[in-house]
Amino acid sequence: MNVPSPFGGNTPSIPQFGNQDPNVRAIQGAMESCYGKSIMSGVMGFGMGGLFGLFMASMSYDTPFGSPLQGANGQPAVTSLPLRQQLKIGFKDMGTRSWSMAKNFGKVGGLFSGIECGIEGLRAKNDLVNGMAAGCLTGGILAKNAGPQAVVGGCAAFAAFSAAIDAYMRQPSDE
Secondary structure, eight states: OEEEOTTSSEEEOOTTTOSOOHHHHHHHHHHHSHHHHHHHHHHHHHHHHHHHHHHHHHHGGGSTTSGGGSOOTTOOOGGGSOHHHHHHHHHHHHHHHHHHHHHHHHHHHHHHHHHHHHHHHHHTOOSHHHHHHHHHHHHHHHTGGGOHHHHHHHHHHHHHHHHHHHHHHTSOOOO
């Protein structure tokens, strides 16, 4: 039995849920649409990138070789400043790096997910080729401002990475 979807077309009724509340069906339809998947991937990538950026920024103050510890342009090194100023500089740097990583991860997640979902819909198959093609397109799009060589390199690198992850995820479980 097909149920009209608020996102266009008909959504097949899922047997375990039966004919539930239309709001539940609408949310399920949104989660299964390419737009929903892209938005979820972008939001989750943004969150993960923020946490990753926070972690990486906090680790950069651990070593004497990190740039934040050395003075530049005649400014004193961070370690020679009072504690309150060190903390202020450190937290500002952590926020800046977290925001930058969050934006980048969100962009990559949303772009890859949207492209992969679109390719899967066009091909009507769920296989390794979808991820590789989406990886190639995503890598190329992200490297477009750096020139043709970077586009080819980004395409190859993202496609290979996507193929490796997808192949690993498709392995049968040992259970």
